[in-house]
Amino acid sequence: MCGEATGGILDFCTVYRFLDVFPGWLESIVVLDGLASWLAYALAGFFLAFLVINTVVMATALNTWFERRMLARFQARLGPNRWGPYGLLQPLADVAKLITKEDTVPDAADRPVFNIAPIAFLAPTLLVVAVIPFGENSFLGKLNVGILFIVGVTSLNTLAIFMGGWASRNKYAMLGAMRGVAMLISYEVPMALAITGVLLLGGSLALSSIVEAQQVPFLLVQPLGFLVFLAAASAEMSRTPFDQIEAESELGAGYHTEYSGMKFAIFQLAEFMAPIITALILVTLYLSGAKAVGPIPGQLMFVGKVVIVVFGMLWVRATWPRLRVDQIMGLAWKGLFGLALVNLFVVAIEVQVFRDLNGVVSTQELWVMAGINWMVTAGALVLFANILGQRKLRRPEPVPSPLANMSAEAD
Amino acid sequence: MGEAMSLGHGTEAALITDVVFWAIAVSTIIAAIAVVQLNDLFRAALFLIVSFLGVAAMFVLLRAEFLAAVQVLIYVGAISVLIIFAILMTRDVEEGSPSNRIRVPAGVAAALFAAMAIFVAVSTEWNILDAAIDSGAVPVALANGIVDVFENTVPRIATLLVRDFVLAFEVASVLLLAAVIGALALVRGR
Numbered sequence: 001m002c003g004e005a006t007g008g009i010l011d012f013c014t015v016y017r018f019l020d021v022f023p024g025w026l027e028s029i030v031v032l033d034g035l036a037s038w039l040a041y042a043l044a045g046f047f048l049a050f051l052v053i054n055t056v057v058m059a060t061a062l063n064t065w066f067e068r069r070m071l072a073r074f075q076a077r078l079g080p081n082r083w084g085p086y087g088l089l090q091p092l093a094d095v096a097k098l099i100t101k102e103d104t105v106p107d108a109a110d111r112p113v114f115n116i117a118p119i120a121f122l123a124p125t126l127l128v129v130a131v132i133p134f135g136e137n138s139f140l141g142k143l144n145v146g147i148l149f150i151v152g153v154t155s156l157n158t159l160a161i162f163m164g165g166w167a168s169r170n171k172y173a174m175l176g177a178m179r180g181v182a183m184l185i186s187y188e189v190p191m192a193l194a195i196t197g198v199l200l201l202g203g204s205l206a207l208s209s210i211v212e213a214q215q216v217p218f219l220l221v222q223p224l225g226f227l228v229f230l231a232a233a234s235a236e237m238s239r240t241p242f243d244q245i246e247a248e249s250e251l252g253a254g255y256h257t258e259y260s261g262m263k264f265a266i267f268q269l270a271e272f273m274a275p276i277i278t279a280l281i282l283v284t285l286y287l288s289g290a291k292a293v294g295p296i297p298g299q300l301m302f303v304g305k306v307v308i309v310v311f312g313m314l315w316v317r318a319t320w321p322r323l324r325v326d327q328i329m330g331l332a333w334k335g336l337f338g339l340a341l342v343n344l345f346v347v348a349i350e351v352q353v354f355r356d357l358n359g360v361v362s363t364q365e366l367w368v369m370a371g372i373n374w375m376v377t378a379g380a381l382v383l384f385a386n387i388l389g390q391r392k393l394r395r396p397e398p399v400p401s402p403l404a405n406m407s408a409e410a411d
Numbered sequence: 412m413g414e415a416m417s418l419g420h421g422t423e424a425a426l427i428t429d430v431v432f433w434a435i436a437v438s439t440i441i442a443a444i445a446v447v448q449l450n451d452l453f454r455a456a457l458f459l460i461v462s463f464l465g466v467a468a469m470f471v472l473l474r475a476e477f478l479a480a481v482q483v484l485i486y487v488g489a490i491s492v493l494i495i496f497a498i499l500m501t502r503d504v505e506e507g508s509p510s511n512r513i514r515v516p517a518g519v520a521a522a523l524f525a526a527m528a529i530f531v532a533v534s535t536e537w538n539i540l541d542a543a544i545d546s547g548a549v550p551v552a553l554a555n556g557i558v559d560v561f562e563n564t565v566p567r568i569a570t571l572l573v574r575d576f577v578l579a580f581e582v583a584s585v586l587l588l589a590a591v592i593g594a595l596a597l598v599r600g601r
Contacts (some may be wrong), residue, residue: 018502144562148480155488159460164494166453178499185492205565319510 026060039377048140049130056129059275067272074318078381094263106169114167118259118266121160125270125277131210132280135290135299145209147199150281151192156235158184164267165255176254179325184244186332191232193340197225197347198285201361211289215363217284220370224343224377226286227337233282234316235332237274241320242328253384254366279309335388343379346373432472437463452498460491477564 065080065088071078080087129145133139145150158181165177198218202210219226235242256267283289283305289300323331332394352370354365361369429512449455463486470479549557560567572580 002452084546110453113454143476144564145476148477149581152483155484155492159457160496162492163457181492181496185489188488199548272437323502389422 006057011074024331035387040276045140050138052129053126053296056126056273056276058271059107059276060269061095063276063310064094064268064272065090065098066310067275070314071318074315082305089233096264098268099262101261101264103123103263104258108169110169111259113163114258115263117160117164117167118263118270119155119165122266122270124156125273127153128277128281132284133211133290134302135297137226139208143206144207147195147205147210147285151188151195151294154190155184157236161255164259168258170256170258172253172255173255175199177259180238180255183238183328183332185374186329187232187242187336190228190332190336190340191236193337193344194232195285196227196228197222200344200347200351203360207289208285209283210292213360214288214291216366216370217286217288221366222286222347222373224339224373224380225347227381228340229282229286230313231331233278233312235328237271237278238316239308239313240317241323243322250328275310275313279313282309330388335384339380339384342376346376351408423514428472432469435465435468435472437470452501453495455492456495456498460487463487463491474561477568510568 068090069079069081069087080090083089105111120375128150130140131143131149157391161184162177163179165173165180168174199205200208201218201221202213204210204213256264259267283302287305287309290302292298293301347369350369352359354361354369357363414596439462439493442458443467446459448460463482465488469481470476470482518596
């Protein structure tokens with residue numbers, strides 16, 4: 001039924017090969033051979049999509065627990081530890097609480113937009129999973145333009161945040177949304193430039209080809225691109241060093257201030273899913289994705305790396321304070337943008353010099369590139385830190401509080 | 412031979428393609444009409460995004476994946492966000508723009524343009540690839556070459572853009588640069 005791999009939008013043959021990963025109980029799929037082939041395709045597609053989406057959602061539930069426990073550790077607290085061993089059933093309790101909560105909508109709200117916003121926020125996040133290669137033959141869709149798809153689809157999040165903030169008719173929600181949109185579209189620029197460096201070296205837009213090209217993980221070859229991508233991606237998912245959108249101490253809860261019940265739960269789900277999705281992209285682009293190492297199967301390696309990256313990002317969240325609005329925009333346009341350009345420039349020259357006639361860069365030369373790029377990275381970081389360093393940042397003159405005068409007058 | 416080129420073969424595949432096409436076409440056009448007719452500017456912008464997405468879906472149906480991804484990235488991700496930003500700077504977002512005297516000439520111009528587009532679409536002899544391959548009008552070697560083009564769109568586009576037609580490409584980017592500098596100059600002038 002399924003011969004050699006074909007190209008196209010969705011390589012369903014690959015879907016079947018993915019099914020082959022679980023032999024035995026999936027033999028029942030073969031019964032479908034009698035039906036029209038497209039029905040079999042559609043069923044297999046639905047089944048796999050169901051499986052993958054639910055895996056991600058379950059992983060997110062686990063991530064909420066993991067994140068809360070770890071944050072508690074970082075802050076010398078205990079964290080949720082009451083229900084289940086080590087508090088593992090806490091996500092269930094959270095879900096039960098959120099489902100039973102009253103679903104309120106502000107009177108002045110733009111109702112249809114208000115209701116669609118959470119869905120529009122979650123859907124793009126989930127769509128990213130469709131093109132991630134979890135293993136050599138395990139992915140939902142093989143897209144020739146996989147990475148462009150990811151960059152395009154994740155930019156839809158910006159709109160959802162805006163929809164939520166606008167439709168709420170709440171000044172804090174609106175402020176959060178405006179800050180968020182300005183920040184998100186700014187950080188898309190360095191992120192796209194960092195990804196371009198990977199594309200140059202990988203020689204393709206397809207994620208599977210990029211993984212294949214990583215004889216040496218691109219983290220080692222392009223440390224500067226990796227750092228820029230990591231920073232921009234943390235901004236894109238708007239977590240603590242960059243959580244201008246929510247900024248609990250300044251804006252209530254930002255764009256979802258007015259949301260409650262299931263809609264709030266969906267926003268939270270998407271927000272806790274973001275680190276996992278980002279880790280999937282990061283592992284695929286920079287940590288040689290699902291490459292098998294010796295006897296360890298690729299899928300296992302992939303999951304392991306994702307867990308490590310998620311923990312790394314959690315570490316960043318736990319230890320960095322929130323940046324100010326102007327600092328955030330300055331970092332994107334003066335810092336990361338320049339660093340990404342330096343990375344792109346250096347990588348472009350190196351690829352031009354080192355590639356052979358087929359446009360492939362050999363493993364040995366990748367190591368040479370890694371050596372050069374680490375020095376370039378150190379140099380660029382020191383240079384940019386000196387240009388943009390703390391000394392140069394002019395703080396606004398502190399304005400004496402009117403309350404201070406009042407107390408003086410009272411005396 | 413046509414295997415790699417289409418969702419499948421035979422009547423079912425054609426039926427599915429038809430269904431998908433009409434679903435996309437109708438929703439795109441409805442969204443486009445809503446953009447013009449709605450008074451609430453913000454909702455109009457949201458419908459504009461829906462119609463952009465519909466166009467992207469149409470590109471996917473035409474197997475132009477690269478164009479579809481770029482459409483989403485640029486139009487949905489960037490341009491519509493800018494439009495929404497502009498809307499925020501406008502007063503009376505929910506009133507929308509009242510109609511004015513240009514209404515009639517604009518309608519005539521739009522009708523003329525639609526007539527021209529329909530004329531071009533009808534009178535052009537489209538080369539339907541699958542039909543040509545199935546009927547044997549296209550030799551196998553050539554068909555393989557065409558499949559290769561469809562599967563490696565990006566390198567092909569890259570070769571055309573930054574090698575064969577690099578001058579036009581660079582002129583376009585100089586134009587964009589001039590626009591950016593012009594915008595900055597306008598803002599800083601005050």
